[in-house]
Amino acid sequence: MVHRLAGLLALALVAAACITGERPVLVDETVPTEDSTSAVTIGDQAGVGEESAETVPTDSLPLSEPDPSLPARALITPTGVVVPVLETTDEHYAITTPCGGTSTLVWGTPIRTATVAIDPGHGGDESGAVGPNGLKESDLNLDVARRMARILEREGISVVLTRTADYRVPLAVRAEIGNRLESEIMISIHHNAPNGADSTEPGTEVFVQSGSAESARLGGLIQEEVVNALSLFEDIEWTTANGAGAIAVLNSDGEDAYGMIRRPEMPAVLAELGYLSNPSEAALFLTEDYRNVAAQAMADAVVRWLETDDPGSGFEDDRTFNPSGGTGGSIGCVDPALE
Numbered sequence: 001m002v003h004r005l006a007g008l009l010a011l012a013l014v015a016a017a018c019i020t021g022e023r024p025v026l027v028d029e030t031v032p033t034e035d036s037t038s039a040v041t042i043g044d045q046a047g048v049g050e051e052s053a054e055t056v057p058t059d060s061l062p063l064s065e066p067d068p069s070l071p072a073r074a075l076i077t078p079t080g081v082v083v084p085v086l087e088t089t090d091e092h093y094a095i096t097t098p099c100g101g102t103s104t105l106v107w108g109t110p111i112r113t114a115t116v117a118i119d120p121g122h123g124g125d126e127s128g129a130v131g132p133n134g135l136k137e138s139d140l141n142l143d144v145a146r147r148m149a150r151i152l153e154r155e156g157i158s159v160v161l162t163r164t165a166d167y168r169v170p171l172a173v174r175a176e177i178g179n180r181l182e183s184e185i186m187i188s189i190h191h192n193a194p195n196g197a198d199s200t201e202p203g204t205e206v207f208v209q210s211g212s213a214e215s216a217r218l219g220g221l222i223q224e225e226v227v228n229a230l231s232l233f234e235d236i237e238w239t240t241a242n243g244a245g246a247i248a249v250l251n252s253d254g255e256d257a258y259g260m261i262r263r264p265e266m267p268a269v270l271a272e273l274g275y276l277s278n279p280s281e282a283a284l285f286l287t288e289d290y291r292n293v294a295a296q297a298m299a300d301a302v303v304r305w306l307e308t309d310d311p312g313s314g315f316e317d318d319r320t321f322n323p324s325g326g327t328g329g330s331i332g333c334v335d336p337a338l339e
């Protein structure tokens with residue numbers, strides 16, 4: 001396959017440490033670190049004006065590295081938070097904070113490119129759905145996103161996560177991360193509520209951009225891969241909504257209804273993998289098996305989108321829906337520590 005290693009260094013999953021002395025950034029603390037050998041250590045101080053030293057384990061040396069002349073378009077802060085970079089000066093990075101404010105940082109690991117932006121839905125005080133077993137959608141989305149990112153990284157596809165821990169990020173900032181990085185695609189990961197009707201197969205829904213054939217193709221591929229993969233789990237009492245599938249959802253003004261579909265400037269989709277509100281599915285979602293299978297299915301769809309012209313399947317007619325709002329904004333948002 002074509003290796004898409006440019007930007008691999010940017011991946012927010014690896015342990016990144018600045019050799020110039022600040023403490024290591026450990027972004028991914030809760031999942032197995034089978035990729036720890038690919039950890040790349042880059043020191044980068046904004047504007048020092050000289051090449052920063054870097055240490056790359058020889059067993060994982062990327063075949064190609066991001067062009068160091070590319071500007072830093074996002075930054076992994078010393079606390080492991082990914083933020084958009086507005087400007088790099090001799091003294092600092094000007095950044096958008098997770099809550100959408102502006103600030104400056106002297107230290108961080110620059111991200112120059114990322115083919116795929118993965119957006120783990122919700123976070124912080126906005127947990128999203130909560131399963132009857134107490135599982136929070138924000139935690140589940142993040143774990144599946146991390147696993148998906150790790151799989152893509154192994155395929156040589158560079159990835160950025162719009163959220164790396166349990167903090168709130170308004171939709172505008174999530175989209176800005178992908179937009180500044182000029183990612184080829186953006187994928188929001190969610191789990192659904194409330195329950196639909198009983199179903200013999202997963203009630204996966206993938207929302208696509210109404211005006212984009214490539215968003216539709218990505219949505220169809222994710223729908224196909226996820227439904228096929230999850231259908232292999234036995235004894236699950238699935239639920240579904242009427243007309244579930246790869247669909248465009250428009251508000252009554254005829255615009256794409258969801259912010260994470262409307263805001264990204266590239267083909268984007270939002271996947272509701274299953275129903276966290278359903279006890280049978282919520283129990284499944286607690287398992288490592290589910291999280292690995294879901295992540296692999298999503299990654300397989302991305303690879304097919306990048307490397308084939310496969311059309312995908314599971315398309316349904318457009319739906320009209322007016323989101324009531326209330327979450328995804330910046331009011332009341334508290335930034336996590338950035339350094």
Ligand SMILES: [Zn+2]
Nearest residue numbers: 121128190191
């Ligand atoms: Zn959600």
